Amino acid sequence: MKSVDAHLAQILATVRPLAPLELDLEQALGTTLAEEVSSPVPQPPFDNSAMDGYAVRARDVVDVPVTLAVIDDVAAGSSELRAVGPGHAVRIMTGAPLPAGADAVVPVEWTNGGTVSVTIDRAPVAGNAIRRAGEDVQAGEVVLKPGTVIGPAQLGIIAGVGRRRVLARPRPRVVVLSTGAELVEPGLPLGPGQIWDSNSVTLTAAVRESGAEGFRAPTVGDDPAAFLDQLDAQLVRADAIVTSGGVSMGAYEPVKEALTPLGTVDFEKVAMQPGMPQGFGVVGEDQVPIFALPGNPVSSFVSFMLFVRPALAKMRGLPAGSPETLSAQAAAPLRSPAGRRSFLRGVLSSDGTVSPVRGQGSHQLAALASANALIVVPEDVTEVPSGAVVEVIRL
Numbered sequence: 001m002k003s004v005d006a007h008l009a010q011i012l013a014t015v016r017p018l019a020p021l022e023l024d025l026e027q028a029l030g031t032t033l034a035e036e037v038s039s040p041v042p043q044p045p046f047d048n049s050a051m052d053g054y055a056v057r058a059r060d061v062v063d064v065p066v067t068l069a070v071i072d073d074v075a076a077g078s079s080e081l082r083a084v085g086p087g088h089a090v091r092i093m094t095g096a097p098l099p100a101g102a103d104a105v106v107p108v109e110w111t112n113g114g115t116v117s118v119t120i121d122r123a124p125v126a127g128n129a130i131r132r133a134g135e136d137v138q139a140g141e142v143v144l145k146p147g148t149v150i151g152p153a154q155l156g157i158i159a160g161v162g163r164r165r166v167l168a169r170p171r172p173r174v175v176v177l178s179t180g181a182e183l184v185e186p187g188l189p190l191g192p193g194q195i196w197d198s199n200s201v202t203l204t205a206a207v208r209e210s211g212a213e214g215f216r217a218p219t220v221g222d223d224p225a226a227f228l229d230q231l232d233a234q235l236v237r238a239d240a241i242v243t244s245g246g247v248s249m250g251a252y253e254p255v256k257e258a259l260t261p262l263g264t265v266d267f268e269k270v271a272m273q274p275g276m277p278q279g280f281g282v283v284g285e286d287q288v289p290i291f292a293l294p295g296n297p298v299s300s301f302v303s304f305m306l307f308v309r310p311a312l313a314k315m316r317g318l319p320a321g322s323p324e325t326l327s328a329q330a331a332a333p334l335r336s337p338a339g340r341r342s343f344l345r346g347v348l349s350s351d352g353t354v355s356p357v358r359g360q361g362s363h364q365l366a367a368l369a370s371a372n373a374l375i376v377v378p379e380d381v382t383e384v385p386s387g388a389v390v391e392v393i394r395l
């Protein structure tokens with residue numbers, strides 16, 4: 001059997017980062033920056049007030065209370081400014097440019113709020129409540145580096161330095177395709193022998209949570225030709241395809257039957273539990289990566305976390321590898337089949353212990369939904385005593 005690490009290594013050697021595109025601000029959230037972004041001007045671009053109050057010369061407000069003549073009123077956005085001379089004050093709002101001559105701002109709370117003259121009863125130090133030009137960023141300074149994921153604050157600084165478009169790797173478009181004649185759309189009634197399709201819902205959500213765009217394609221039955229038709233139809237909008245079901249040893253395995261003759265997708269047994277049967281390769285003219293995951297609900301989800309998620313990270317231009325683990329103490333004894341790496345479903349507590357959930361079958365989706373971690377038991381370990389230290393992957 002192929003090892004988990006060898007399977008991931010093959011996947012990561014195959015998938016490529018998506019080519020960067022010029023994206024509008026509206027499209028850039030969640031994408032990966034592929035250029036340096038710098039500010040053409042200092043930020044703030046000019047000295048300005050940090051508070052609503054009065055711009056003054058600090059040396060005029062040493063002995064308080066003192067009354068000064070209010071010679072002007074400046075709001076944020078004002079451009080015509082009168083200089084502050086001896087005995088003068090200018091009423092100023094937060095963000096408004098500091099008039100020449102002034103070297104301190106007195107918050108309105110320290111005054112009587114006058115508009116013709118103002119009485120100030122607390123002395124400011126020079127520089128009080130002034131935000132200096134360039135205090136955040138110097139002109140030409142780099143504010144974001146390539147490889148940064150653009151979240152809300154990063155998008156904000158891109159806009160804040162005046163950019164409308166940015167060069168970034170887009171979020172991969174991933175089509176999720178469930179197969180199985182027994183599958184019924186959630187919300188519709190079940191007939192005999194049928195179950196509701198949960199895998200495509202889980203996997204599409206997992207795609208989105210991995211920073212990619214997930215599209216849930218219509219489910220196909222057990223017919224390899226119908227599967228290939230659906231695949232063909234979906235390939236036009238896909239940077240990657242994830243399928244579920246139809247990859248094991250049964251009489252009707254549409255994914256395996258349809259893809260094996262192409263010669264570009266391998267179906268193998270990977271030494272893990274759950275998730276042993278795995279298909280991976282490329283399809284179509286553009287050599288789109290395809291992940292043919294096993295149909296058991298827990299198996300497909302665990303496979304996604306171990307193989308698809310790192311691949312999506314690589315496609316996004318981010319560091320990619322095995323999921324991060326942390327150490328925890330097993331709160332109960334654990335069992336694992338010899339020669340396979342187990343990913344048991346567990347609940348990780350804040351006290352650093354992890355308890356396996358009841359129901360470790362690869363069909364037990366409700367048990368998975370009650371877990372917040374996968375407990376990793378190595379290939380050469382079959383029993384873990386209670387209290388032993390184990391590695392866990394947070395879900």
Ligand SMILES: Nc1nc2c(c(=O)[nH]1)N[C@H]1C(S)=C(S)[C@@H](COP(=O)(O)OP(=O)(O)OC[C@H]3O[C@@H](n4cnc5c(N)ncnc54)[C@H](O)[C@@H]3O)O[C@H]1N2
Pocket residue numbers: 178179180182183195196197198199200244245246247248249250253274275276277293294295296297299362363
């Ligand atoms: N003789 C063998 N039988 C099986 C083997 C084996 O090595 N030899 N491997 C087992 C393992 S391990 C797994 S995992 C499954 C994988 O099966 P398939 O990928 O072919 O998946 P299906 O047979 O289509 O379905 C398996 C199971 O999962 C349910 N399922 C499928 N799709 C969905 C969906 N979208 N939503 C919810 N549930 C789904 C399906 O009804 C089956 O119960 O094979 C074992 N058998």
Ligand code: MOO
Pocket residue numbers: 272273274275276277294296299362363
């Ligand atoms: O390996 Mo299968 O994925 O256990 O259920």
